[in-house]
Amino acid sequence: MITRQDSFYSDEEILKELNPLVRDWFKSGFGEFALPQKYAIPNIHNRLNTLVSAPTGSGKTLTAFLSILNELINLSDNSKLEDKVYCVYVSPLKALNNDIEKNLNAPLKELEQLAGPAGGTGRKLGIRVMVRTGDTKSSEKSKMLKTPPHILITTPESLAIILNAPKFKEKLVDVKWVIVDEIHALAENKRGVHLSLTLERLQNLAGRFIRIGLSATISPLEKIAEFLVGYEKGEARDCVIVDAQALKKLDIKVLSPVPDLIKASQEEIHSKMYKLLDELIQNHKTTLIFTNTRSGTERVVHHLKTKFAGRYFDNIGAHHSSLSAEHRLDIENKLKNGELKVVVSSTSLELGIDIGYIDLVILLGSPKSVARALQRIGRSGHKLHDKAVGRIVVMDRDDLVECSVLLKNALEGNIDEIRIPENCLDVLAQHIYGIAINEQQYIENVYELVKRSYCYRNLKKEDYNAVLDYLAGKYVELEQRNVYAKIWVDENTGMIGRKSRTARVIYSTNIGTIPEESYITVKVGNIKIGMIDEGFLERLKKGDIFVLGGKIYRLDYCRGMTCQVSPSAGPPTVPSWFSEQLPLSFGLAMEVQKFRRFMEERITKPEQEVKDFIRGYLYVDENSVNSIYQYFKEQYLYALIPNDKKILVEYYETFKTRHVIFHTLFGRRVNDALSRAVAYVISRRQHKNVGIGLTDNGFYLTIKDKVQVIQSLDELTPDNMRDILERAIEKTDVLARRFRHCATRSLMILRSYKGRQKSVGRQQMGSRILLSYVKKISEDFSILKEARREVLEDLMDIKSATWVVKQIKEGRIKVKVVSNDIPSPFAFGMIAQGYMDMLRIEERTEFVKRMHEAILIRIRDREVTG
Numbered sequence: 122m123i124t125r126q127d128s129f130y131s132d133e134e135i136l137k138e139l140n141p142l143v144r145d146w147f148k149s150g151f152g153e154f155a156l157p158q159k160y161a162i163p164n165i166h167n168r169l170n171t172l173v174s175a176p177t178g179s180g181k182t183l184t185a186f187l188s189i190l191n192e193l194i195n196l197s198d199n200s201k202l203e204d205k206v207y208c209v210y211v212s213p214l215k216a217l218n219n220d221i222e223k224n225l226n227a228p229l230k231e232l233e234q235l236a237g238p239a240g241g242t243g244r245k246l247g248i249r250v251m252v253r254t255g256d257t258k259s260s261e262k263s264k265m266l267k268t269p270p271h272i273l274i275t276t277p278e279s280l281a282i283i284l285n286a287p288k289f290k291e292k293l294v295d296v297k298w299v300i301v302d303e304i305h306a307l308a309e310n311k312r313g314v315h316l317s318l319t320l321e322r323l324q325n326l327a328g329r330f331i332r333i334g335l336s337a338t339i340s341p342l343e344k345i346a347e348f349l350v351g352y353e354k355g356e357a358r359d360c361v362i363v364d365a366q367a368l369k370k371l372d373i374k375v376l377s378p379v380p381d382l383i384k385a386s387q388e389e390i391h392s393k394m395y396k397l398l399d400e401l402i403q404n405h406k407t408t409l410i411f412t413n414t415r416s417g418t419e420r421v422v423h424h425l426k427t428k429f430a431g432r433y434f435d436n437i438g439a440h441h442s443s444l445s446a447e448h449r450l451d452i453e454n455k456l457k458n459g460e461l462k463v464v465v466s467s468t469s470l471e472l473g474i475d476i477g478y479i480d481l482v483i484l485l486g487s488p489k490s491v492a493r494a495l496q497r498i499g500r501s502g503h504k505l506h507d508k509a510v511g512r513i514v515v516m517d518r519d520d521l522v523e524c525s526v527l528l529k530n531a532l533e534g535n536i537d538e539i540r541i542p543e544n545c546l547d548v549l550a551q552h553i554y555g556i557a558i559n560e561q562q563y564i565e566n567v568y569e570l571v572k573r574s575y576c577y578r579n580l581k582k583e584d585y586n587a588v589l590d591y592l593a594g595k596y597v598e599l600e601q602r603n604v605y606a607k608i609w610v611d612e613n614t615g616m617i618g619r620k621s622r623t624a625r626v627i628y629s630t631n632i633g634t635i636p637e638e639s640y641i642t643v644k645v646g647n648i649k650i651g652m653i654d655e656g657f658l659e660r661l662k663k664g665d666i667f668v669l670g671g672k673i674y675r676l677d678y679c680r681g682m683t684c685q686v687s688p689s690a691g692p693p694t695v696p697s698w699f700s701e702q703l704p705l706s707f708g709l710a711m712e713v714q715k716f717r718r719f720m721e722e723r724i725t726k727p728e729q730e731v732k733d734f735i736r737g738y739l740y741v742d743e744n745s746v747n748s749i750y751q752y753f754k755e756q757y758l759y760a761l762i763p764n765d766k767k768i769l770v771e772y773y774e775t776f777k778t779r780h781v782i783f784h785t786l787f788g789r790r791v792n793d794a795l796s797r798a799v800a801y802v803i804s805r806r807q808h809k810n811v812g813i814g815l816t817d818n819g820f821y822l823t824i825k826d827k828v829q830v831i832q833s834l835d836e837l838t839p840d841n842m843r844d845i846l847e848r849a850i851e852k853t854d855v856l857a858r859r860f861r862h863c864a865t866r867s868l869m870i871l872r873s874y875k876g877r878q879k880s881v882g883r884q885q886m887g888s889r890i891l892l893s894y895v896k897k898i899s900e901d902f903s904i905l906k907e908a909r910r911e912v913l914e915d916l917m918d919i920k921s922a923t924w925v926v927k928q929i930k931e932g933r934i935k936v937k938v939v940s941n942d943i944p945s946p947f948a949f950g951m952i953a954q955g956y957m958d959m960l961r962i963e964e965r966t967e968f969v970k971r972m973h974e975a976i977l978i979r980i981r982d983r984e985v986t987g
Contacts, residue, residue, distance in 0.1 A: 123346045125362045129159035138166055140198070143191045146232050155180035160363040162188055165298075165333060170358060172304075172334040172346045175365040176499040178507060181335045185300045186225065190248070192297075193271055194232070197246045206292045208272045209323075211280055212302040213312060214472055221274055221302075225250045248272070254279050265289065277307065277316040278633045284322050285555050285628060296327040301349060303472050305339040305492075305539065308348050310915075311634040311866070314545045317574040318552045321351060325570060338366055338495040340536035348541055348575040357575075366495075366534070373498060373511040373531060375524045380744045382518050383751075383973050390516065395428050398483065401512060402463050403432075405481040407456070410465045411497050412485045413703055415441040421465045421485065436462040441469050468703075471496055484513045487523045489817070490537050490706035491530045498531075518752045519818060519950045523705070525739045525749065526713045532740060537708030542915055543576050546907040548634060550588045550867035553617075555632075557592075557608040558625050561618040564589065564610070587903040589617070591867070596898050602891050604869050630873040636862040637872065639881035642683045643669055650674070650686065657695075658684065659855045659916070664810055665694045679854050681889065682882040694812045694823065705788035705817035707921045714765035714786050720753045721762040752946060755973075758980045760945040761937055763819075768929070770831065771948060772940040781830050782821040782948045787925060789817045794846060794913070794922035796820035801849035802833040816951050831938060839927040846919060850912055859916070860908040861888035867904050943975050 132154050136144050154162070157175040164171045165188040175181050189208050196202040210221060229248055236244035251270035253262065255278065269292040275283070284290055299320065307313035324330065334349040336342075342362050350358040378393035379385040385393075398421075402408045412418045422439045425432075438452040438461055449469065455461045457477040470476065471493070482501045488494045498511030513528065515521045530536070549571065556567055568585055571577045590596070594606025607624065608617050621627070640652040651669045658679065661667065665676045666689050674686035719738065723731050728750065735746045756762050763769035763784035771782040783799075785792055792815055800811040800822060812823035822830065837845065850856045861884055864870045869891065870884050879887075895902045913919040928934040939945075944952050949969050 123343050123357055123360050123362065125364060126160045126164070129156065130163045132159070135159065135162055138163065138191075140191050140194045142194060142232060142236055143187070146228070146235050147187070150231070155184075157181060157363055157365040158184045158187070160365065164361050164363070165189070165331065166191070168331055170332045170350045170360040171363060172336065172342060172349055172360055173363045173365070174336045174339065174342055174345075175363070176369040176509065177337065178502060179365060179369065182221065182224065182302070185333045185335055189272070189298050190228070190232075193248050194246060197248060202247055202271065204269055205295055206269055206271065206273045207296065208298040208300065209280065209293070209296055210272060210274045210300045210302065211277055211316065212274075213276065213306050214303070222250055222252050225272065250274065253283065262289075266292075277312050277319060280323070281315065281319045281552075281555065281632055282629050284319065284326065285558055285625060290326065293323065294327055296323065296330050298331045298333060299323070300333045300335065302335045303337070304334040304345060304349060305336045306472055308345055308541050309539050311542060311545055311548055313348065314542050314548045314576045315551070315634050317348060317351065317576045318548065318571065321570050321573045322552070322556065324573075332360070337499060338492050338536060339539055340492065341538060344539065344541065351573045351575055352578045353573060355578075369499065369502065370508045371498070371511070371532060372508050373513070373528055375513045375515060375521070375528050375741055375745060377515055377521060377744055377748070382516070382521065382748055383970065387967070394514065394516070395424055397514065398425065399429055399432070401481060401483060407459070407461065407477070407479050408463045408481045408483060409470065409479045409500055410463065410483045410485060411470075411488065412465060412467055413488070415467045417485065418465045418467050425463070433463070436460070438464050439466070440464055441467040470500065476500070480510060482509075482511045484511065486516060487513070487520055487527060487705075489703040490709055491527055492536050492539070492706075493703070494527055494531050495536070517950065518748060521745060521748055522716070522752070523709070523713055525741050525745060526716050527709055528740050529738070530709065530712055535712070537706040541576065544580050544584065544910075545576065546584060546588050546903045547863040547866035549577065549580075549585070550592055550904070551632065553588060553592060554607050554624070554868060555628055557617045558619045558628055561616050564615050564617055567617065584903065587901070587906075591903050593617075596902070598898055599894070602887075602894055604891070607868065627868070627871065627874065631865075631868055631871050634866055636865065637881050637884070639682065641679070643674070644683060644685055645674070645687065646685075653684070655858060659858060660695050660815075662853055664812065666812070667695050681886040694814050702789070704790045707788050707791060707918060710786055710788040710791075710817065711765055717762055717786070718764035718766055721757065721764055724753055724757045724762065755946045755976060755980065758983070759976055760939050760941065760947075763947065766934055768934055768936045769947075770936060770938045771945060772938070773942060773944055777825070779824045779827065780821050780944075780952075781824070782819060782944060782951060784819045784947055785925070786818045787921060788918070789815060790916070790918035791921045791925065792816070792820045794842075794917040794919050795925065796822070797849045798837055798842060798845050798922070799830070799833050801845055802836050803828050803830065806833060806836075814951065814954065816954055818947070819951055821951055831936065834929075834936065837926045838930060839923050842923045842926055843913065843919060846913055846917070847909055850909070855912055855916065856908060857889055857892055858885070859911050860892045860905065861885055863904050863908045863911060864888050864891060867907075869904060943972060943979065946973065946976060949973070
């Protein structure tokens with residue numbers, strides 16, 4: 122059963138349970154227990170599975186380790202500390218692992234010195250802490266075999282490899298505790314799915330152990346708790362939730378660099394924004410800025426250095442995933458040492474690496490989810506009683522509305538829901554192979570083990586058997602593509618086992634879930650134009666138009682790692698920065714939609730009354746109140762206000778091209794599914810090519826001729842959505858590339874074999890041939906089925922898209938159609954995106970301003986004639 126801890130223990134009650142040495146050390150170093158510690162330490166001491174959700178700097182790590190250190194010191198005092206692993210600490214980041222090792226060894230040294238004599242250096246407690254990751258040298262691994270750590274610090278992938286290491290896994294047979302740090306960052310992707318199965322395999326080896334999860338802001342905690350502890354006999358195992366999120370006080374504001382975002386010139390917005398950034402930075406000791414994109418990070422660093430010469434030089438740094446590990450570590454160390462005034466990051470500093478004292482976090486633009494905003498802003502005030510200070514700087518009216526609603530939900534504790542992937546058949550194949558390598562197993566026993574994982578609790582027997590069929594080489598035709606049987610299945614005994622003596626090496630050198638990404642060469646004929654990343658290519662389909670090197674091209678086709686394009690006139694249907702953009706969460710999107718509805722219900726009332734509502738509902742300043750009011754008033758007077766109960770479909774034409782704008786503010790993942798489904802139905806019914814433009818706020822279709830758009834939307838039902846989308850993605854690059862990822866995870870394609878590494882390009886070429894081969898064998902082949910699931914459920918959000926279609930069918934969401942010669946104000950952002958890569962920033966702003974001025978003229982004309 123999952124329960125919430127609703128009362129805490131006193132300091133005296135906790136101290137009473139501690140070893141005298143630990144008690145004295147804690148009192149001298151900390152004085153009193155933090156709130157998460159008062160809730161959680163006794164639970165861990167009493168052998169209860171515990172999930173601790175608390176902000177950065179609230180003592181989560183010490184909460185997890187104090188009871189464990191206490192137990193190990195008790196064993197040491199009684200000479201019962203054995204050469205085996207007692208505790209496994211798992212985190213998604215190698216850098217975080219190194220932090221934990223330092224942060225554990227430091228108190229151990231203090232405890233030894235406090236323990237007394239032995240020549241003044243203190244008594245040796247003999248408690249060993251070691252890190253084992255992919256970077257650990259072979260010599261270090263050999264040392265661990267002889268003298269294993271009592272606390273093993275590792276990553277999800279390395280833990281899975283250890284479980285298949287014949288000698289070292291023996292050191293894990295009596296593990297008592299497993300700590301999963303940053304569990305919120307693992308649970309939402311396939312690394313978490315992989316870890317959930319690894320923990321069940323560890324439980325088979327070691328018996329029951331205590332599971333401790335450490336999480337930043339996330340919701341719902343009950344789901345994360347179930348993910349942490351898994352299932353037993355169809356029920357979630359017991360877990361106590363410690364929710365200490367409200368511990369840290371929040372000081373968050375939305376700021377606009379100019380009083381009126383629509384009337385100001387780009388030059389003014391740009392200049393005032395950097396002036397605002399400089400003022401904020403100079404008024405604080407250390408500032409962390411999040412930009413959402415790697416290119417944005419570099420741009421901000423460059424402009425701060427050039428605009429304020431002499432003020433930012435060695436005291437500013439950039440931190441993002443495209444920079445080397447050495448550079449990132451150097452920035453992290455300089456931050457810890459207080460050498461930097463400001464650091465600019467994309468997403469790489471969201472997790473809890475120790476970066477020392479930050480007293481201000483600035484978010485440039487929307488972080489797209491309430492949870493992410495709180496995680497980022499929580500990096501400030503990295504101490505227990507510090508206030509988390511965040512400033513969200515907005516650059517346009519859509520951003521202003523979105524961030525204002527986000528701010529309201531953050532301050533009121535309304536956090537969007539995490540989505541945990543389920544029934545991932547490629548990860549399942551990898552683990553079944555690992556299990557079979559270790560020893561022969563009964564098929565039913567393995568199935569029961571798998572179903573203990575939260576991620577596989579609903580796994581169908583036929584899907585499990587389909588994966589076994591693939592691994593056992595049932596599809597002998599695949600041998601022609603060098604895909605051989607990996608396990609044997611004996612149907613008489615109901616057992617499985619490994620097929621090859623090289624299985625262990627193949628498994629350990631190809632394990633993991635993070636796909637290798639690469640760049641695609643773009644050509645016109647034989648002439649190389651440039652490169653695009655795979656994430657961007659995933660968003661392209663044949664006929665899409667994009668900008669590369671300042672010129673406009675249409676995608677013709679892709680083969681392997683090369684795309685053929687033709688020169689085009691535009692405008693682009695997919696902006697060049699699209700793959701880097703974070704998608705708006707469905708939960709936050711619905712909150713923005715709800716605010717839109719509240720505004721529509723009040724917009725005809727006197728201006729002051731509407732503004733009073735905005736002031737009361739949102740936590741914004743007067744400039745923001747005025748901007749939001751004007752934005753909604755213009756939309757209402759010109760068209761209709763779309764919201765959570767009303768979808769606005771807007772027609773307008775340019776240069777003999779018809780644009781159909783769907784105001785579906787459900788987030789990009791939902792709109793990706795809806796737009797592809799509608800476009801597929803149109804192309805199937807009327808044999809017309811349809812271009813798609815996509816944003817968080819909606820999507821638009823571009824068509825040369827008149828088509829039956831609304832009738833095509835009406836054809837979608839909750840029952841046919843998956844079938845239509847599976848057909849829509851069948852011949853796309855996105856499916857081909859996701860199939861490569863899944864084929865690599867399931868070991869159909871080996872990245873490494875007999876010491877040779879296969880390049881991403883060769884993997885992709887091989888996977889395309891393999892994909893067409895698999896389709897001929899069986900459309901329901903397990904790994905192909907997983908690739909489709911990954912596209913529809915992980916990349917897109919078919920679940921929420923189907924919910925939207927259901928609401929339309931049941932009349933809970935109305936669809937309204939309007940025709941205009943100029944797009945409505947709410948459509949500016951969507952339409953401007955199409956021109957983003959063709960125009961300079963200054964020209965884009967002028968483009969939007971001209972459309973806005975034209976709208977105001979239309980509104981005045983209607984008022985005169987109306």
